[in-house]
Each structure stands twice: as C-alpha cells, then as structure tokens.
Amino acid sequence: xxxxxxxxxxxxxxxxxxxxxxxxxxxxxxxxxxxxxxxxxxxxxxxxxxxxxxxxxxxxxxxxxxxxxxxxxxxxxxxxxxxxxxxxxxxxxx
Numbered sequence: 001x002x003x004x005x006x007x008x009x010x011x012x013x014x015x016x017x018x019x020x021x022x023x024x025x026x027x028x029x030x031x032x033x034x035x036x037x038x039x040x041x042x043x044x045x046x047x048x049x050x051x052x053x054x055x056x057x058x059x060x061x062x063x064x065x066x067x068x069x070x071x072x073x074x075x076x077x078x079x080x081x082x083x084x085x086x087x088x089x090x091x092x093x094x
Contacts, residue, residue, distance in 0.1 A: 014080035014088065022072050033070040035093070044070050044091045059090040068093075 029048055036045045038055065042064065046054045058064060059078055076092040 012082045014082045016078050017081045017087075018079040019076050019092070021076060027072055030072060033072055033075075035064045035066055035068045035070060037066050042066060044075075044093070056089060056091045059092040062091065062093040064093040 029050070031047045031049045033044050033046050035042050035058065036055075037043075038057065040057060042058045042062070043055045044058060046056070048054060056077075064070065070091075070093055074094065076094075078090045078092050080088050080090060082088075
C-alpha cells in the first residue's frame, strides 16, 4: 500500500460536477442582472422583481467585466465540488 493513500488531502481543487441553464421559473423572477465587484472577485447581481438583490460569484472562465449586463438565457449555473460534501455554485458568462 502506498503511504499517501492513507493520508488526508489538503487544498483539493474544485471540479465542475454539473452545468445547467436557468429554467423558466428562475428567469421569471429576475428583472435584470449585472456584473459587479465583490469581495472575492466579480459576481453577478440579480435584481429581483420582488425588489431585493441576490449575488452569485462568477466562474474563473467567465468572459465578463464589471458593469456588463448578463443575458441569463446564455449564462450557465455551475455546481463545483471539492472533497465529499463541499459544493459551491458559480455563474459562467460567455
């Protein structure tokens, strides 16, 4: 047995485990979406029809700049996984 097989791994990379489009119900909730600066880089700010705002960080591969409007019909929601139970979502804008 390799000694490393029994050792805990640290700093594993996130990998994409799912990619999907927004569904009609989700699209119907959003008035507009825009790329904004956030604490950890760029995020998408969803201006909801209910009047509140919600944020989702952009993926590293997104092709957007701060201030850009986001066409949600072309954007993808990515689910990334690291380890057994560590899941996060990111928005991919191309």
